[in-house]
Amino acid sequence: MNNTTKQRPIGVFDSGVGGLTNVRALMERLPMENIVYFGDTARVPYGVKSRATIETFTAQIVDFLLQNEVKALVIACNTIAAVAGQKVRSAAGNMPVLDVITAGAEAALQTTRNGHIGIIATSTTVNSNAYARAIHSRNPDARVQSQACPLLVPLVEEGWLDHEVTRLTAREYLKPLLADDIDTLVLGCTHYPLLKPLLREEAPGVTLVDSAL
Ligand code: DGL
Numbered sequence: 001m002n003n004t005t006k007q008r009p010i011g012v013f014d015s016g017v018g019g020l021t022n023v024r025a026l027m028e029r030l031p032m033e034n035i036v037y038f039g040d041t042a043r044v045p046y047g048v049k050s051r052a053t054i055e056t057f058t059a060q061i062v063d064f065l066l067q068n069e070v071k072a073l074v075i076a077c078n079t080i081a082a083v084a085g086q087k088v089r090s091a092a093g094n095m096p097v098l099d100v101i102t103a104g105a106e107a108a109l110q111t112t113r114n115g116h117i118g119i120i121a122t123s124t125t126v127n128s129n130a131y132a133r134a135i136h137s138r139n140p141d142a143r144v145q146s147q148a149c150p151l152l153v154p155l156v157e158e159g160w161l162d163h164e165v166t167r168l169t170a171r172e173y174l175k176p177l178l179a180d181d182i183d184t185l186v187l188g189c190t191h192y193p194l195l196k197p198l199l200r201e202e203a204p205g206v207t208l209v210d211s212a213l
Helices: 003-007 020-029 051-067 078-092 100-111 123-128 130-138 152-157 164-179 192-202
Strands: 010-014 035-039 072-075 097-099 116-121 143-148 184-187 207-210
Touching: 010 020, 010 051, 020 035, 035 051, 051 078, 072 078, 078 097, 078 100, 078 116, 078 123, 078 130, 097 100, 100 130, 100 184, 100 207, 116 123, 116 130, 116 164, 123 130, 123 143, 130 143, 143 164, 152 164, 152 192, 164 192, 184 192, 192 207
Parallel strands: 010 035, 010 072, 072 097, 116 143, 116 184, 184 207
Antiparallel strands: none
16 A cells, blocks of 8 residues: 555545444544544434435445545445445445444354344344344354334434433333343444443343444
C-alpha cells in the first residue's frame, strides 16, 4: 500500500447514530486511521423498510463514500449487512468490506458455553435469517433463537437509554430468549450497545456480544 492509499479514509456507515459504536471501536484499535462516517439520520430507521428501499439507500451511501476516496468500507449496520451486503461488495470491487454480522456471529461462537445463542435485531435483520446462516455455516450444532425488537431503535434515537418504557419493552422481547436458556445474546443492531447497562440487568447471567467489540 503506498502512502496516498494509507492516508485515504476508511468509510463507515449506518442508518443513523448506532454505527458510531463501531467508529469508537475502530478509533481505539487504529488511532492513526482517518475515518469518514455516514449516518443516514434523515431516513432512519431502515429496519422496518423494504429490501428494495434499503438497497437503493445503500447504493447512494456507497457512492458518496467512494467519491470520498475511501480505501475500505465498514457496514456498521446489521440491517444493511443483512439485505444489501452482497450489493455493497459488488460495488466495492477489490476494496475490503467488513460487516458487523460476520463479526457478531464469530464473537458469539467464541463466547457461548452451552451452544444456545440469542439474537436481538430489527425485523428486517431477523427476517433475513442472516445471523443464523452466519452462525450455522461455522457451527451447524449451535442453537440460534432470534427476536425482532422493532421498538428499540426509536427508543434509542429518542435517547431513552435508561427509561422505564425501554426497560419494560426490552423485558418483554427478552422473555422467549431467556426461557430458551441462552447463555449468549448478540446485540444484532448497532443501536443496542447503547442499551448495554439496561440489557445486562434484564438478562442476568447472559453474556452480551457486541459486534462493535
Ligand atoms: N443500526 C441498524 C442496525 O444495525 C438499525 C437501525 C435502523 O432500523 O435503521 O440494524
